Amino acid sequence: MTTSLDPAAVIAEFIDAVSPYDPQPEASPVALLGLRTALGDETFTLSDHVIRAMCRALASYRDPEDRGECIGCGGRHLDENLHCKDCGRLHGILGQVIADHVRRVAASGAGSAPGEPA
Ligand SMILES: [Zn+2]
Incomplete structure (x- = not known):
């Protein structure tokens, strides 16, 4: 069970975590990110450094x-036993x-699958 997160708080936390390492903190933002959630509207200014940090985070991300x-079938839904759910x-x-x-x-022509009586 997962608890719901406040998306705006997550983005703010990401920006706060990476901003101290911005080599050009005085540079103009490269994007304005508007976010609408159940809690309201927020706007974030994103520097080139933040965008690059997002790219690095994505490159190292591995979904559990x-x-x-x-x-x-090429599906991405293997369970913990490596059994394809699709x-x-x-x-x-x-x-x-x-x-x-x-x-x-099948090659022996027995015609029975594993678990079935021969
Ligand atoms: Zn499959």
């Missing part, structure tokens, strides 16, 4: 839910073992 891409494909060593077993069963 990111477990890679499904090689079956197409059902299993990844990793277990997925490979199961896929190999299914191929062997």
Whole structure:
């Protein structure tokens, strides 16, 4: 469960965290960011330094839910067992073992899937 954050406070905190390192604090802002939330409207002036810091933060960002891409459907929704929630494909060593077993069963002509009576 996640608590909701105040988006304006998050942006203000980001700007405050990176601004002390701005090599050109007197330079003109490069953007004016207007933000409308349930709490009201806020406007932020963004320096080139803040924009560059956002780029660096994005480059180093990794989503905790990111477990890679499904090689079956290209989806991005693999669960903690590397099971694709979109197409059902299993990844990793277990997925490979199961896929190999299914191929062997199919090649032998047994016609039964794992778990079914032979
Ligand atoms: Zn998939």
